[in-house]
Amino acid sequence: MDSSSTSSRFRFRDLPEMENSTQSDTASDASSVVSSDRDDDSDLQSMTGRGIKHLCSELLELKAASNGDFHRHIFANYSSFIRVFEEVGRVERELLQLRNHVSTQKRLVNDLVDGIYSKVLSKESMDSVIEESEWDEPLLISELESHKNDVLETLDILLSENRIDEALAILELEDENFQRMQFEEDCPLDELRLFDSAISERKGLLTQQLTMLAENPRISAAELQKALVGLCRLGDSHLATNLLLKYYHSRIASGIHKLKASKSLLDRVYIRELSKFVFSKISQAARSFVMLYGETSPYAPEVVKWTRQETKVFAACFDEYVKSISEISGGLSTAVEAMQFAISFCCLLETQRLVLQPYLIKHIRPCMEDVLNIHLDHFTKVIGIFTATDTWVLGRYLVSGIMNEQCSSMVVGQQPEYCLLTNSGRKFVTLLQAITVDVSPLLSLEIEGSILRGLMNLFKKYIDILERAINCETTVTEKSSSRINLAESVQQQVSILSNLSSLEQLFSNMVRSIFKGASDTNSELRKSHPGGYQPKEIDGCIFFIQEASLGLRSLFCEQFINKVMSLKTSYKLPEICIDGQGTVSRTEETRKTF
Structure with missing residues (x-):
């Protein structure tokens, strides 16, 4: 139903009633001239309200009618749209079938033409050899042209349908045919090159498809x-x-x-x-x-x-x-x-x-070398901490308790199972053992030189502390140096030297056990790395520690001799008596002095 007719049907249908109502109201107003102004205002407001309500109801009716018409149009045209859509799909299928049919008919026509030409040529006599040769080349050209068209058309269809395996099979077959046909004498090379160029173009398209897929x-x-x-x-x-x-x-x-x-x-x-x-x-x-x-x-x-x-x-x-x-x-x-x-x-x-x-x-x-160096620097501070409280008193410690089992059979001071160490010496050996457990896997990184230097620096740091303890006259002025207990008595100094002797033996065996067999592992690989591990570095490290230890012993001997030579004159020289048999004896007073 048309909207204009609907509008005309509803618009102002109660207009006469409104006019009659207005006329009656006007007449009543004329007859009641004695009414007040308030009654006049109320009458006008009631008339306006009725008119507005009337218009609103009419507009709602128009809206409902319009919506109904809109839905009826949609339902009426939906089936037509579906039929058109299905018809388009059917037409597309028919076009594809028609295309296939045309290609089939074209192929049949070409086969028929080729058959007719072959029959005609077979019936000609030997006298028409020249004419036959004139027809030979166009015939071959037409066969190649037909084959080219069929192959290219098939490839285009396969590529458009994304049938990659079938397209690859055809391309491989045509490559073999091209290799065979280019050596035939009666094959037209120009047409063959054009065909190969077209095949290469399809190869490029297929390569592009496969690349995008990958x-x-x-x-x-x-x-x-x-x-x-x-x-x-x-x-x-x-x-x-x-x-x-x-x-x-x-x-x-x-x-x-x-x-x-x-x-x-x-x-x-x-x-x-x-x-x-x-x-x-x-x-x-x-x-x-x-x-x-x-x-x-x-x-x-x-x-x-x-x-x-x-x-x-x-x-x-x-x-x-x-x-x-x-x-x-x-x-x-x-x-x-x-x-x-x-x-x-x-x-x-x-x-x-x-x-x-x-x-x-x-x-x-x-x-990894940076991590190793950072931790070795930290361990040097740890050594200064635990040596600050050492009173330099020797103790007997079981070797297997502070070393691994590989070093438990070493002999120290004629004691195969025990060694003499001060409290800081025992802690130093325990620290070295913990470090070697952590750094042993680092041998696979070929940083044995850094490991050796790190252990050697730790030992040298400890020897420096022992030297400060023995050299009692030296005052510590550096803020970075930790305070230590000085070895003022000879007994404490001798304890330090005994402690150092045990540590030297333990350190030597520890280093050799860490790098045991390292010189035989990957020897060819290590030759190509001059900065890597060399067996002579172990001997050099141990020799350095021995020299540092010998320097500390020399310092002790020098200080001890200076003390003896600086004795006051109140001390008497020892009286030596030689008996008739040549035996040397000291007086009791001399023995007490010493």
Whole structure:
């Protein structure tokens, strides 16, 4: 129903009644001239209200009628729209069938033409050899043209429908045909080159499709492998390798980002999960490469370069983690534990002929050396703390109680099981033992020289403290030097020298036990690293400690002689009596003096 008719039907239908009402009201107003002004105002307001209500009801009726008409139009036209949509789909299917039918008819016509030409040529006599030769080349050209059109049309359909495997099969077959036909004498080379150019163009389109598929960030590993196999079949192995490495690089980068977001750097589980994730992805990339090119194929240079780059990326994350370890207590052991996790997962790749351990060690060695030096500097302060309260009194300590079992059989002062040490000496040996337990795994990083120098500096620091204790006349002026108990009596000084002698023996055996067999491990690898461990460094370290110990003994002897030579004149020289048999004897007074 039309809206105009609806409007006309409802608009002002009660107008006569309103006029009658107005006329009656006017008449009543004329007759009642004696009414008050208040009654007049109320009558006007009631008339206006009735008019407004009337208009509102009419507008609501118009709105309801309009909505009804709108819905009826929609329901009436919806079925027509559906029929048109279905008709368009049917027309498209008919066009596709018609296209296939046309191509089939075209192929049949070409086959019929070729058959007619062959029959005509077979009936001609030998006298028309010249004419036959004139028809020969156009016939071959028409056969190649027909074949070209059919192949290109089929390829276009397959590419539009994303039927990659079928398109690859046709392209491989046409490559074989091209290799065979270009050596035939009666084949038109110009047409053949045009056909090969058209095939190359389709190859480019298929390569572009496979590349876009491989670069899709949501592609699965199986789909990626299928796309890369297709690129290898097209002869673009270099592109396939690059896409493979790009895929796994993006997976490693996103995995590292997610792991950093989910776990704190202070969490020990972080570095273990990171090592496992990164090297497992490198392993997966290596397996994918083997699936593409076979077990016997060596890794391409770009694959080897990529694995080293990813190892460097992991080393940067490892360095960040190690630097985040701020606590001194347990920090070295935590860093060593992280290093062991990294190396253990890295070594698993050797079963796949990927030796990345040397490159990993090369990049994590600097940060591990920094951690080692920081903790060794801290231990020098610890030595100053526990020697400040030593009274320089010797005690007998069981060797196996302060050393490991490898050193328990050493002989010190004719006592195979005990050694004489002061309180600070016992604590110093215990500290050295704890340090060696932590730093022993660092030998795999080829930083034996740094470890030796660190232990040697700690021992030299302790000897310096003992020297200050013996040299009682020296006053400590440096604020950084801790106060110690001076060894004022000869007995205390002798205790210090005995303590030093035991420490020298223990330190020598400890160092040799740490580096036992180190000179025979990876000897060829160590030759290429001049800064690495050399067996002569152990002898040099021990010789340095022996010289420092000998210097302390010389200082004691010098001070003792000076004391003896500076005795007051009240002391009598010893009276020596020689009997008839040549025996030397001292008087009782002399013996008491000494």
